[in-house]
Ligand code: ADP
């Protein structure tokens with residue numbers, strides 16, 4: 336387009352005049368490029384630290400003043416530059432890291448675009464000092480928003496120091512966008528954290544010695560002697576974050592992909608992905624395939640709106656991905672994203688499923704005990720607590736004797752588990768009579784039958800139901816508190832999915848057993864609801880739900896799965912239609928089935944507030960033993976919280 340023209344922005348509004356095309360001078364080009372690379376002070380710190388790492392530094396000291404607004408200084412002991420290179424480094428598109436287009440195909444350095452120093456120097460006052468190891472003198476150069484001084488001799492130790500002052504001072508619009516000192520410093524600390532994690536010492540590699548100072552105060556001093564775990568503990572020190580004590584480690588090396596993962600237990604999950612640190616060959620990245628793999632690995636272990644804490648370190652050949660897709664290089668393009676996804680998912684999921692993820696109770700520390708005011712209880716107080724406890728147990732002693740609490744013989748247990756789907760005789764309380772139909776009704780599969788009966792461990796002999804909602808069970812080393820609804824939900828969910836995924840002996844697909852309703856229950860259905868039902872006819876058949884047309888806009892439930900006898904058929908079918916007819920997300924077959932089973936389990940499970948008989952509790956505890964992931968409900972909430980006697984003794988100052 337040439338010449339100039341006027342563009343009107345609607346009736347009577349301001350007119351814009353576009354001038355003739357000119358070629359921008361280099362400094363303008365750099366300033367515009369800086370807009371991409373240098374978003375805020377933290378970006379400067381990131382780029383400078385990455386340069387130091389590329390220069391082979393083993394020690395980097397970062398000093399910040401005023402959240403980076405006043406000064407950012409990064410000093411390293413890397414290879415250094417001679418005078419000529421030091422002058423060239425601040426020119427645009429100058430790099431020592433790539434030479435030809437071929438080099439772009441396997442970038443092993445953090446930088447390669449040759450634009451960071453030029454960008455930084457175009458928006459701030461910069462001083463660079465550098466000395467090559469073995470040389471006697473250092474050189475320095477100063478650049479003020481693009482205008483460069485000549486190279487001068489200086490005195491400095493070997494390595495390079497870059498100081499950046501008054502960022503954006505000639506760009507008031509951008510300076511105005513800087514946030515408070517605390518916020519900007521938070522971003523800087525985050526960049527520092529990522530680099531510190533990516534460069535933690537490991538058995539096969541020396542770590543980086545890193546220091547971060549703000550306004551003269553040392554925020555982090557990380558030694559190259561520690562290891563990844565202690566580095567995490569130093570970087571996330573707040574005791575309540577609980578991160579470093581709650582990590583599960585796993586490693587795999589297959590198909591050209593080395594994976595090391597430190598996975599946070601579900602109990603320390605977060606409300607955002609902020610605590611997901613993914614590193615690819617030492618570079619912090621964000622990647623939607625990997626995030627998805629992580630999410631899938633924790634499926635069923637976390638509630639849908641929670642995100643796990645994960646530190647994931649991936650190593651793979653540099654040729655297998657492209658980093659040249661994003662100015663800050665925080666995104667990459669994998670040539671085989673499916674492989675990356677499946678390897679990560681497999682590695683993480685296998686470890687998570689093989690780990691006991693029971694929630695350990697967090698007892699308050701002595702300082703947090705009400706009324707303690709931080710001082711340990713005196714002899715008098717601890718005696719008072721002990722007396723109060725003794726009094727409590729005297730009053731609340733369950734009426735049953737010890738024998739009544741203990742498990743019955745095996746024969747009795749079998750009787751509680753009738754394969755016929757009938758209500759066990761012992762369940763005479765009408766309020767709870769059908770509670771166990773859902774579980775007891777599912778005849779044990781051959782696999783279940785062949786399993787040895789779980790050992791009746793003596794520590795399980797004592798239990799009691801409290802508030803008609805929780806069950807307290809004595810264990811070997813303390814006691815568990817079980818959420819009766821969450822646990823029963825998990826048990827039913829596993830039974831249902833085992834049933835449905837199980838193939839019949841003739842190789843056919845299994846479906847849930849259903850029974851005809853005496854009187855079909857009718858309901859109104861919208862056209863889209865009725866479409867959704869038609870589309871999912873196969874799923875309905877699997878579930879053992881039979882629906883028949885009853886009028887123009889009406890249908891009726893004719894048969895309903897026996898396992899879900901506790902759920903109300905109409906309520907269930909209505910919710911099922913809502914699920915099948917969801918417009919926002921389209922679930923694939925497997926996910927949809929999973930959602931339906933979740934819903935079914937929730938509806939059929941005993942509720943909070945429901946009183947259980949002794950034998951019902953026994954049955955629940957026994958079923959817990961046979962349930963694979965009994966520690967979490969299908970939505971990922973814990974079913975059981977463990978308390979250890981050692982903790983209790985500590986609380987009561989017995990130790
Ligand atoms: P890139 O890192 O993409 O190459 P930069 O603008 O960040 O581009 O740096 C330009 C060049 O300056 C680098 O390629 C490197 O040769 C040199 N350089 C920058 N920082 C350092 C440092 N701390 N030590 C030694 N050389 C450095």
Ligand code: MG
Nearest residue numbers: 382386446451
């Ligand atoms: Mg660089």
